[in-house]
Amino acid sequence: MLRLQRLFYLFIILFLVSGTSLFSQNLFEVSKNMEIFSDIYKQLDLNYVDDIKPGQLMKTGIDAMLETLDPYTNYIPESDIEDYKFMTTGQYGGVGASILKRDEYIVISEPYKGFAADKAGIIAGDVLLEINGNSTKNKSVDDVSNFLKGEPGSNIKLKIKRDDTVMDFVVSRENIQIDNIPYSGMLNDHIGYIRLNSFTQNAGKDVKDAFIKLREGGKLKGLVFDLRGNGGGLLNEAVNIANIFVDKDQVIVNTKGRLASSNSSYKTMMPAVDKEIPVVFIVDKNSASASEILAGSMQDLDRAVILGQRSYGKGLVQNVLPVSYNAQVKVTVAKYYIPSGRCIQAIDYSHKDAEGNAGHVPDSLITAFKTHNGRTVFDGGGIEPDVLMDPKKYSNIAQNLMAKYLVFDFATKFKKEHTTIAGAKEFIITDDIYSDFLSFIKTKNFDDYKTPSEKMLEEIKKNTEKEKYFDHIQSEYDALKAKLIASKTHDLENNRYEISELLRDELLTRYYYQKGKIEASLESDPEIARAKEVVDNPENYQSLLAGSGKKDNPDQKKKN
Numbered sequence: 001m002l003r004l005q006r007l008f009y010l011f012i013i014l015f016l017v018s019g020t021s022l023f024s025q026n027l028f029e030v031s032k033n034m035e036i037f038s039d040i041y042k043q044l045d046l047n048y049v050d051d052i053k054p055g056q057l058m059k060t061g062i063d064a065m066l067e068t069l070d071p072y073t074n075y076i077p078e079s080d081i082e083d084y085k086f087m088t089t090g091q092y093g094g095v096g097a098s099i100l101k102r103d104e105y106i107v108i109s110e111p112y113k114g115f116a117a118d119k120a121g122i123i124a125g126d127v128l129l130e131i132n133g134n135s136t137k138n139k140s141v142d143d144v145s146n147f148l149k150g151e152p153g154s155n156i157k158l159k160i161k162r163d164d165t166v167m168d169f170v171v172s173r174e175n176i177q178i179d180n181i182p183y184s185g186m187l188n189d190h191i192g193y194i195r196l197n198s199f200t201q202n203a204g205k206d207v208k209d210a211f212i213k214l215r216e217g218g219k220l221k222g223l224v225f226d227l228r229g230n231g232g233g234l235l236n237e238a239v240n241i242a243n244i245f246v247d248k249d250q251v252i253v254n255t256k257g258r259l260a261s262s263n264s265s266y267k268t269m270m271p272a273v274d275k276e277i278p279v280v281f282i283v284d285k286n287s288a289s290a291s292e293i294l295a296g297s298m299q300d301l302d303r304a305v306i307l308g309q310r311s312y313g314k315g316l317v318q319n320v321l322p323v324s325y326n327a328q329v330k331v332t333v334a335k336y337y338i339p340s341g342r343c344i345q346a347i348d349y350s351h352k353d354a355e356g357n358a359g360h361v362p363d364s365l366i367t368a369f370k371t372h373n374g375r376t377v378f379d380g381g382g383i384e385p386d387v388l389m390d391p392k393k394y395s396n397i398a399q400n401l402m403a404k405y406l407v408f409d410f411a412t413k414f415k416k417e418h419t420t421i422a423g424a425k426e427f428i429i430t431d432d433i434y435s436d437f438l439s440f441i442k443t444k445n446f447d448d449y450k451t452p453s454e455k456m457l458e459e460i461k462k463n464t465e466k467e468k469y470f471d472h473i474q475s476e477y478d479a480l481k482a483k484l485i486a487s488k489t490h491d492l493e494n495n496r497y498e499i500s501e502l503l504r505d506e507l508l509t510r511y512y513y514q515k516g517k518i519e520a521s522l523e524s525d526p527e528i529a530r531a532k533e534v535v536d537n538p539e540n541y542q543s544l545l546a547g548s549g550k551k552d553n554p555d556q557k558k559k560n
Contacts, residue, residue, distance in 0.1 A: 062075045068352075090198060099128070126161070190220065191221065231291070243272065245279060285311065313381050344382050397451075398495055
């Protein structure tokens with residue numbers, strides 16, 4: 001039945017989108033499967049032992065069908081339209097706060113500066129007990145997020161626990177607009193910086209305005225453009241941003257699909273703002289879709305140096321199409337090709353194994369292409385940076401401190417005890433603050449933190465006990481365990497620098513929100529430092545664009 005449901009919905013979507021004439025050769029199959037599905041659905045309604053839930057059953061069938069295609073083809077019921085609106089516009093009706101799940105309840109992780117929750121006095125660390133009289137206990141983040149969203153201007157009653165005090169808030173929902181650019185500014189007296197988090201509506205205008213503002217005064221000699229963690233968005237906004245750096249009538253991306261209506265060429269429409277200024281784009285494994293169109297086109301046109309890690313590899317284009325009862329379906333309709341002619345899609349969803357898993361494009365099918373200057377680039381696996389850098393990795397103890405929310409909880413405690421701190425660029429984790437943190441975690445049973453070596457040693461003990469060998473090695477085991485425990489006591493001091501960075505970032509978020517956190521992190525970011533070096537070395541910058549410059553950490557054609 002599930003397979004028939006999947007086939008039915010695939011046919012009906014295509015039927016609605018493109019009309020019956022295109023599928024005249026399959027009209028019998030479409031009609032047959034529609035009839036089969038209708039009969040099965042009717043028999044279930046009439047004969048199934050329990051009452052069926054039509055909406056839930058239908059949603060399950062649709063989702064299962066679409067799951068056989070790719071992860072970007074999705075059904076959007078009317079109840080989820082607000083989430084889709086946020087994805088494309090950065091705007092939604094709500095209270096303006098991010099949340100996380102802690103034990104049985106939902107916790108406010110960050111109120112957005114100047115929006116409803118922030119203005120009402122809600123702070124990070126507040127435990128959300130009730131919404132409009134309904135308990136949030138054991139509710140998921142998605143469920144609570146849906147409860148918090150609603151029509152701008154409508155009131156919502158929140159019961160919140162802060163320490164041992166329970167408080168009631170009445171918050172008026174607002175139009176929450178998340179900025180495409182959380183921060184832009186000068187890295188020094190001549191290099192500018194723009195961080196782009198999304199490609200929602202007006203992203204091109206936002207970037208253009210930010211860039212022009214950086215140029216005021218005539219001191220700007222280079223730009224670092226940060227796309228790390230940017231999962232993409234609207235294709236046309238990527239083209240608009242590219243247009244800032246390349247002139248009118250330059251093809252940035254072509255889309256090619258099965259239908260003629262999906263085949264398009266996207267060109268820049270306006271004169272460039274600046275065709276000469278050195279630009280370095282920073283990407284990582286989470287830079288995807290529109291981020292890859294922008295960075296990839298700049299690489300193919302030899303207009304900018306790309307730095308960081310290989311990008312995600314999403315070369316698919318989706319259109320959102322209306323279906324009945326105010327629902328929508330997001331359908332992959334084409335692949336996109338950047339100026340060199342390559343498609344950077346890394347996963348081949350058209351060929352899946354028996355378990356339904358799709359694999360990477362095989363090396364045998366990877367093809368070489370040429371940039372404008374004749375450099376060799378490859379398809380089939382994201383954008384490979386011109387300057388490769390290792391991703392930042394955190395120690396096991398730092399990861400454990402974050403996973404157990406000890407950094408988060410310390411920041412909550414610190415904020416209550418300190419009304420103000422130094423400015424974002426000046427604030428540091430002093431010896432006193434770090435000592436306070438060490439005392440704090442001693443009260444939180446952090447002693448149960450185990451290193452990978454300790455876990456491996458415990459596994460050896462279990463296995464040798466099963467095999468009755470442990471008595472023969474117990475003295476050596478005890479000695480090794482004691483040494484590991486002794487070494488572990490130094491972890492908090494040996495990894496103080498990175499733990500201090502995590503503490504600083506969390507604390508700055510409490511006082512100066514996302515903007516302050518980003519501003520401070522730029523000072524110690526190795527990829528920012530390397531990007532500034534590239535901009536400040538015109539000879540190396542030009543040689544990288546010519547294909548003869550120094551590339552850090554070279555790899556061949558590795559895919560994520």
